Amino acid sequence: VADIRKLYAEQDIFTYDPGFTSTGSCKSAITYIDGDEGVLLHRGYAIADLAENCEFLEVAYLILKGELPNPEQKAKFEKDIIRHSMLNEQINFFYRGFRRDAHPMAVMCGVVGAMAAFYHDSTDINDPHQRMIASYRLIAKMPTVTGWAYKYMQGQPFMYPQNGLSYAENFLHLMFATPCEQYKVSPVLAKAMDRILILHADHEQNASTSTVRLAGSSGANPFACIAAGIASLWGPAHGGANEAVLNMLGEIGSVERIPEFIKKAKDKDDPFRLMGFGHRVYKNYDPRAKIMQKTCHEVLDELGVQDEPLLKLAMELERIALEDDYFVSRKLFPNVDFYSGIIFRAMGIPTQMFTSLFALARTVGWIAQWNEMLTDPDQKIGRPRQLYVGEPQRAFIPLDKRA
Numbered sequence: 001v002a003d004i005r006k007l008y009a010e011q012d013i014f015t016y017d018p019g020f021t022s023t024g025s026c027k028s029a030i031t032y033i034d035g036d037e038g039v040l041l042h043r044g045y046a047i048a049d050l051a052e053n054c055e056f057l058e059v060a061y062l063i064l065k066g067e068l069p070n071p072e073q074k075a076k077f078e079k080d081i082i083r084h085s086m087l088n089e090q091i092n093f094f095y096r097g098f099r100r101d102a103h104p105m106a107v108m109c110g111v112v113g114a115m116a117a118f119y120h121d122s123t124d125i126n127d128p129h130q131r132m133i134a135s136y137r138l139i140a141k142m143p144t145v146t147g148w149a150y151k152y153m154q155g156q157p158f159m160y161p162q163n164g165l166s167y168a169e170n171f172l173h174l175m176f177a178t179p180c181e182q183y184k185v186s187p188v189l190a191k192a193m194d195r196i197l198i199l200h201a202d203h204e205q206n207a208s209t210s211t212v213r214l215a216g217s218s219g220a221n222p223f224a225c226i227a228a229g230i231a232s233l234w235g236p237a238h239g240g241a242n243e244a245v246l247n248m249l250g251e252i253g254s255v256e257r258i259p260e261f262i263k264k265a266k267d268k269d270d271p272f273r274l275m276g277f278g279h280r281v282y283k284n285y286d287p288r289a290k291i292m293q294k295t296c297h298e299v300l301d302e303l304g305v306q307d308e309p310l311l312k313l314a315m316e317l318e319r320i321a322l323e324d325d326y327f328v329s330r331k332l333f334p335n336v337d338f339y340s341g342i343i344f345r346a347m348g349i350p351t352q353m354f355t356s357l358f359a360l361a362r363t364v365g366w367i368a369q370w371n372e373m374l375t376d377p378d379q380k381i382g383r384p385r386q387l388y389v390g391e392p393q394r395a396f397i398p399l400d401k402r403a
């Protein structure tokens, strides 16, 4: 790395690669993707094995620390996370400054960024212990941050985390319990939520993770870096796609109208794209989408709504698109967001909250990548170059001489 840097600096050479389609920005031992084969590994373990056999906090431990926990390590990690799940009570007032109709992602950007002002004992980025406390705090508090964003939107009182519940159960409790009524968490729905969190936990150098790394490369506060990641995730080309898929399915409305929308998606003069289709790295079926489709069926069975029209519409849209030469030739397959929205909708989560759930899960990947970056001796402050295409130097014109 040092030799290449020196050589390029001496010759003033740099690559021009908008969108980083072929530029590596870091090295990482966390996640491996083979986009042609549809392979996704975390620390060497296949995503399907993790989704089938692990709980979310086991995967969080793996991503953060490099190995799966043994039973004692798992129990201790769960205890440590539970211990940090409450938010400072003052943050409660911070929420109240937002309009009730604010988008939950806007609220989460603000609240997570504001956490930098509350937890001063976890901000020395050169101290591994403080970095670990910041990581635990973020993973532990995100269900509360997200649940409260929902409650605030609903005009309902905030609920507090319960120590006896698993991570996924606790999140469902924070969302759906009220002071008047306990939320009876269905094991099937809790398992499905846990699996969805696993499927979103990390995905190497996507836009939001790269944003967290870039922000962190200047030595910025960890809570501020994660707020930057949330902002980047919000866009419809990234995490906002799950919300956009449901909006699109609603707009299509019926199976008969699918060809009309397929035509629109192929029309280069029309900005419309099939949401939940295509991926920068996967040129094969996204392995997470397959698991998501299976989970979708399990959830709809549990809820007794197997005939959910949106699922039928999504499956038919997928079938038609995958037989269309436009999508086949460009290797555009359903991505992780294609089915997640249908599951969330069936669970009673409103569309506006979908991307917030993605942010909750991805916090694990963001903070693990932030830690990895800070301990990489090759890492410097991120400072891309640019290809200047403006005016060359020219003579200054005084105000009274300008046309």
Ligand code: ACO
Pocket: 206, 236, 237, 238, 239, 241, 265, 266, 272, 273, 274, 275, 276, 277, 278, 279, 280, 281, 330, 332, 335, 336, 337
């Ligand atoms: N619908 C129609 N056409 C598409 C789609 C789509 N969803 N996605 C890509 N294409 C076409 C492009 O128009 C382009 O066609 P061309 O070669 O004729 O010009 C070709 O496929 C390649 O697309 P690019 O935009 O160059 O691919 P890129 O890697 O830059 O974009 C992206 C990837 C942003 C995911 C894109 O596929 C997209 O917009 N998909 C819809 C949004 C979405 O689902 N995002 C979620 C991504 S996964 C995640 O973040 C969790």
